[in-house]
Amino acid sequence: MRAPYASDPEQSRGREFATAGGEVRGPRTAFQRDRDRIVHSTAFRRLRSKTQVFIAPDGDFYRTRLTHSLEVAQIARTMARALGLDEDLSEGLALAHDIGHPPFGHAGERALADAMAQAGGYDHNAHAVRIVARIENPYCDHEGLNLSWEMLEGMAKHNGPVAAPGWALAEIDRAFPLQLGTWPSLEAQIANLSDDIAYDNHDIDDGLRAGFLSLDQLLALDFVAELWRGVERRHPHAPRERQLRELVRDQIGVMVRDVVVETARTAAGLASADEVRDAGAATARFSETMAVEERRLKAFLYENLYYHPEQIATAERAREVIAKLFAAYSQDANTLPRHWREQLPAEEPARSRRICDFIAGMTDRYATQQCVAIYGRAPEGLSNV
Structure with a gap:
């Protein structure tokens, strides 16, 4: 059942470039086409060899931008379904959210931002929109992938309203206005929270595997310690490595359920996707209690993993x-x-x-x-x- 506040592909605001003869390749909605165009893009394929946390990892076990994006999409689709949202739009936004990242992750982004200081700077979110709207050119009739307004809007402001867009995003917005000052669709907000949930937990998984994090460090966090006690009660004789994988799964499950329950509460009474945009604050969110725990978990990762001396x-x-x-x-x-x-x-x-x-x-x-x-x-x- 589609929720009243969900995005409806039948009511899409369209694409920047009209397509001659209409959209004729198969029985797909506008948002399904968007998702498929992203999956088939060169920029998406390149994510398989771009850094997630560990730069140019030699092992096959560590996540790349591609595997991370697939995991984000899985979480986004799960939450979108539970909330009655358009699953294809949330999935497409999740798959596309990192395609603007340069090589070597945030280290590469900082280097490009420094190099571009006199040319308007560099931001991977804005560059992702630039890729799909101007750089990736597989079609004969127009520039870019010609994604729907809702997909571009969600990519541009999945983190929230954009008060001062940089040059790259401003160029696209002038050509195809995206209402940058409002909140995005609930599908975009869910994709954004799915990114947080995925990297909060999967980066722990990779950090433990690489030896950069230890269980003792993690157990200093009350949220993690409580879930760990549950894992030990259920699986007292399982190998430690399997227990750790179970812990990560439990953390994801608890966070996903929290977002679904809290978002259903805040969205109650909203009658359309436009009311979500005009709500004046994020509609998709963690509960107050979980938001505190999530911030602590993120701070832990920055201190012990992302800012590790190595x-x-x-x-x-x-x-x-x-x-x-x-x-x-x-x-x-x-x-x-x-x-x-x-x-x-x-x-x-x-x-x-x-x-x-x-x-x-x-x-x-x-x-x-x-x-x-x-x-x-x-x-x-x-x-x-």
Whole structure:
């Protein structure tokens, strides 16, 4: 049953570019088409070789941006179904939420932001919208993937209203206004919370596997300790590794149930998706109690995993790769592949923005290879697991 506050693909505000002959490929809704276009995009495929937490991991067990995005989509679809929302829109937004990330994750993003300081800066959320609206061009009749208004809106502001959009998002908004000052659909808000739930818990899983985190550290958090006691009661003789996987699953389940119950409460009485947008605050949310626990968990991860000395050292080496690539391409256009060189604008800031587009699309591996091709070597120790 569709909830009254759900997005309805039959009432979509349409696409930026009209399609000749209409949409004829199969019995799909507008939001199903959006999701499928994302899945078939080059930018989505490249996520398989882009950093999630651990940079360029040597092991096959650690998450990449692709596996993380798939996990976010699974959580988003579960919550959307429970709340009577459009599952395809939530799933598509979850799958697309990280496609604007450059190589090496947040280390790469910081390097590009520094390099682009005089050309408008760089933000991976805005770049994701730029990718699907302007850079990814598989169609004959228009630029971009030509996603629906609701998909672009959700990508642009899944974190909430955007008061001061940067250059990349502002360009798209001028061409196809996205009402950046309002809240997004409930499907977008659910996708955003699914991202939090996924990385709060799956990053713990990876951190434990890599030895960067320990169970004793985690048990200092009351929320985790209570769930761990439940795992031990249910599975007292199971191997520790299996108990830890059970703990992560339990944490996800508790957080998902909390969001569904709290969001159903806050959404009660809302009669349309537009009322969600005009609510003046997020409708999808954790309960007050869970919000406190989630912030503590996130703070724990920053202190013990993301800001771990080995992570910081590796991130600095990754930042160096991106900075060196940007410098090389800026100083000598001949170092660019021919296609990108031939389309390189002569004037700033368009020139730097084009170089940024090229680097942001790289995988970790390709960025490292390009650094070696230009400079003869790459920094050692680009992977710490």
